[in-house]
Amino acid sequence: MRVVLAEDLALLRDGLTRLLEAFDFEVVEAVDNGPDLLPALIKHRPDVAVVDVRLPPTFTDEGLQAAIAARTEVPGLPVLVLSQHVEPLYARELLSDRNGGVGYLLKDRISNVAQFVDAVRRVADGGTAMDPEVVSQLLARREPLAVLTAREREVLGEMAEGRSNAAIAAKLFVTEKAVSKHINNIFTKLGMPPSDDDNRRVLAVLTYLNG
Amino acid sequence: METRSWLRDGLRAVAGGVFAVGLAITNLPLLVVSVIALALTPVPFLGLALLPWVTTLVRKRADLERRLATRAGIAIARPYHPPPERALPGGWKRFRWIATDPATWRDLAWLVPGAIVGFGLGLIAVAIPLYGLEGISLLPLWLYLSVDWYGYGVFWPIESFGEAMLAMPQGVFFLGIGLSAAPWLLEVNAMFAKLFLAPTKAAELRLRVAQLTVTRADTVDAQAAELRRIERDLHDGAQARLVSLGMTIGLAEEMIERNPAAARKLLAEAREASGTALLELRNLVRGIHPPVLAERGLDGAVRALALSLPLPVKVEMELPGRPETPVESAAYFATAEALANVVRHSGAKTAAVAIRYADGRLSTVVLDDGVGGANPTRGTGLRGIERRLAAFDGTMTLYSPQGGPTVVTMELPCVLSSPKTSPSSGMA
Numbered sequence: 070m071r072v073v074l075a076e077d078l079a080l081l082r083d084g085l086t087r088l089l090e091a092f093d094f095e096v097v098e099a100v101d102n103g104p105d106l107l108p109a110l111i112k113h114r115p116d117v118a119v120v121d122v123r124l125p126p127t128f129t130d131e132g133l134q135a136a137i138a139a140r141t142e143v144p145g146l147p148v149l150v151l152s153q154h155v156e157p158l159y160a161r162e163l164l165s166d167r168n169g170g171v172g173y174l175l176k177d178r179i180s181n182v183a184q185f186v187d188a189v190r191r192v193a194d195g196g197t198a199m200d201p202e203v204v205s206q207l208l209a210r211r212e213p214l215a216v217l218t219a220r221e222r223e224v225l226g227e228m229a230e231g232r233s234n235a236a237i238a239a240k241l242f243v244t245e246k247a248v249s250k251h252i253n254n255i256f257t258k259l260g261m262p263p264s265d266d267d268n269r270r271v272l273a274v275l276t277y278l279n280g
Numbered sequence: 281m282e283t284r285s286w287l288r289d290g291l292r293a294v295a296g297g298v299f300a301v302g303l304a305i306t307n308l309p310l311l312v313v314s315v316i317a318l319a320l321t322p323v324p325f326l327g328l329a330l331l332p333w334v335t336t337l338v339r340k341r342a343d344l345e346r347r348l349a350t351r352a353g354i355a356i357a358r359p360y361h362p363p364p365e366r367a368l369p370g371g372w373k374r375f376r377w378i379a380t381d382p383a384t385w386r387d388l389a390w391l392v393p394g395a396i397v398g399f400g401l402g403l404i405a406v407a408i409p410l411y412g413l414e415g416i417s418l419l420p421l422w423l424y425l426s427v428d429w430y431g432y433g434v435f436w437p438i439e440s441f442g443e444a445m446l447a448m449p450q451g452v453f454f455l456g457i458g459l460s461a462a463p464w465l466l467e468v469n470a471m472f473a474k475l476f477l478a479p480t481k482a483a484e485l486r487l488r489v490a491q492l493t494v495t496r497a498d499t500v501d502a503q504a505a506e507l508r509r510i511e512r513d514l515h516d517g518a519q520a521r522l523v524s525l526g527m528t529i530g531l532a533e534e535m536i537e538r539n540p541a542a543a544r545k546l547l548a549e550a551r552e553a554s555g556t557a558l559l560e561l562r563n564l565v566r567g568i569h570p571p572v573l574a575e576r577g578l579d580g581a582v583r584a585l586a587l588s589l590p591l592p593v594k595v596e597m598e599l600p601g602r603p604e605t606p607v608e609s610a611a612y613f614a615t616a617e618a619l620a621n622v623v624r625h626s627g628a629k630t631a632a633v634a635i636r637y638a639d640g641r642l643s644t645v646v647l648d649d650g651v652g653g654a655n656p657t658r659g660t661g662l663r664g665i666e667r668r669l670a671a672f673d674g675t676m677t678l679y680s681p682q683g684g685p686t687v688v689t690m691e692l693p694c695v696l697s698s699p700k701t702s703p704s705s706g707m708a
Contacts, residue, residue, distance in 0.1 A: 129575040
C-alpha cells in the first residue's frame with residue numbers, strides 16, 4: 070500500500086516511515102511542510118495519506134486544510150489526520166463530505182503500534198477511525214443519548230470510533246448477534262435509518278453526534 | 281412604543297426640572313458656608329477642620345449633579361484626588377489634600393453659575409408643560425368668563441368664546457413642545473455642569489494612571505499565580521511521570537536478559553505512562569493557550585468550545601480579522617469562563633455567544649435562559665473575567681435578574697490584523 074506522509078518533526082517523520090514500512094506500507098513521499106502536501110497528494114494519489122494537522126509555515130492547521138482540499142480534488146482520498154490534540158470541530162470538517170476513508174487520531178495512539186496500523190488499514194479501505202477522545206467528547210454532550218442503556222452507549226462509542234460488528238463483539242466479549250441487536254436498538258431509539266454497511270453506519274453515527 | 285418612550289422621557293425630564301430648580305437653590309447656602317470656611321481658614325484648629333468639612337458637603341452636591349448629568353446622557357467622571365493615607369480629621373495633611381486639588385476650586389466656581397443655569401433651565405422645563413396643561417384644562421375659558429383681561433397663547437387678551445376654546449389645542453401644542461424640550465434642556469444643563477465638574481486633562485490623566493496602577497498590579501498577580509500553577513502542574517504531573525518512565529525503562533533494560541516476559545510487561549507499563557504524561561501535557565497546554573485558538577483564532581476556538589459543552593450553544597461571529605494574540609486569548613478565556621458559569625450555575629437549557637467587532641471594540645455577549653441572579657461579588661468566576669479584561673482596558677457588564685435570563689457583555693478595545701480568509705467555511 071502506498072502512503073504519503075506529512076510530518077514536520079524529523080524524528081517523528083522517520084519513525085513513522087520506519088513503522089509503516091515495517092508493516093509493508095510503501096512511503097512514496099514524506100513532506101515536512103504544508104505547501105508541499107497538496108501537490109504530493111494529487112501527484113501520487115496514495116492509497117492513504119497520514120497527515121499531521123500542524124505544519125510549517127504557519128503551524129496552524131494547514132495539514133487539515135490540505136487534506137480537505139485534496140479530498141475535493143480526489144474524492145474519497147483516504148486521509149488519516151494526526152494531532153497533538155483532538156477537536157470535535159475538526160472531526161466535523163473532515164467528515165463533512167460523508168465520503169468515508171477518514172481518520173482522526175491523537176499522536177499518542179501511534180505508540181500502540183498494532184492498533185495504529187489497524188487504523189491506517191481501515192482508513193485506506195474507506196473506513197473510519199475516530200479517536201476515542203473525540204468520540205467520548207461527542208458522547209458526553211449529547212443529551213438525547215440519555216435514552217440509551219449503558220451497554221448501548223458503549224456499543225455506540227465503539228461504533229463511532231470505526232469498529233466493525235466483529236471487532237466490537239470481540240472487544241466487549243459478546244456475540245456478534247448481540248452487537249447487531251444493540252445497534253438496531255440504538256438506531257431505532259435515535260431515529261436513524263438502519264444500514265448494513267459498516268462504514269455508512271459509522272458516518273451516520275458521527276454525523277448524528279456532531280449535531 | 282415610540283410615543284410611550286417619548287412620553288416617559290418627557291415626564292421624567294420635567295420631574296428632573298423640578299429637581300434641578302430645588303437643587304439650584306441649595307447651591308446658595310453651600311456658597312455661603314464655603315466663603316465663611318475660607319474666611320476662617322487662618323483661625324487655629326477651626327480653620328483647618330472647617331474647609332475639608334464644607335468641601336465634603338460641596339462634593340456631595342457636585343456628585344449628585346454628576347449623577348443627574350450621567351442620567352441625562354452626559355457622563356461626568358469624578359475628578360478628585362484620592363484621600364491621603366493616615367490623614368487625621370482636622371489635620372494639615374487633610375487640609376492640604378483639599379486645598380491643592382483644583383477640583384475643589386472648580387466646584388466652588390460652579391456653585392453660582394450652576395445654580396443660575398440649573399434654576400433657569402429647570403424652570404423652563406417645568407413651565408412650558410404646565411402652561412400647556414393650563415390650556416388643555418380650559419382654565420383660560422373660565423377666566424375669560426369671569427375676568428375679561430385674561431389671554432392664552434396667541435390670543436391676548438381673549439376676545440371671544442371661540443378664542444377661549446382654542447386654548448385647548450394650543451395647550452396640547454405647548455405640552456408637546458414642553459415634553460420634547462425638557463430632556464434637551466436637562467442635557468444642556470448637564471453640558472454646562474460638565475464644563476466645571478468634569479476632570480481637567482491633568483486630572484483625567486491622573487485618574488487613568490491610578491486605574492492603570494491597579495490593573496497592572498492585578499495583571500502581575502494573576503500572571504504570577506498562573507505561572508506558579510503551571511510550574512506545579514508540570515512538576516507534579518508530566519515531570520514526575522517522565523521520571524518514573526525512565527525508571528521503568530531502566531528496570532526493563534536490566535531484566536530483558538534474565539526475564540524477558542517481565543521486561544515486556546514493564547515496557548507496556550512504560551508506554552502507558554508516556555500516554556498519561558502526554559494527556560496531562562495536553563490538558564495543561566489547553567489551559568495556557570488552547571491549540572485550536574492558535575490554529576483557528578477566536579472564531580474556531582469559541583465554536584470548538586461551544587461543541588464541547590453539554591448544552592446547545594449558538595455561536596454568532598462578525599470578525600473581519602484577528603485581534604492581537606494576548607487580546608484574543610483574554611477574550612477567549614473570558615468567554616470560556618462565562619460559558620463555564622452558564623454550565624455550573626444557571627441551569628440553562630440553551631445559551632448563545634455573539635462576538636462582534638465595531639468601532640475599535642471587540643464585544644462579546646454571552647446569554648443563557650437559566651435562573652439568573654448571578655452576582656459578581658459572590659463567585660470568583662465573574663471577578664476573574666473582570667480582571668482578565670481590565671488588563672486590556674476591557675469591561676464586563678452583567679445583567680442577571682432573579683429568574684433570568686443572564687446576559688454577560690464583555691468589551692475589549694483592540695485593533696484587528698488584516699483579514700485572514702477564514703478556513704472554517706461555514707461548517708459549524
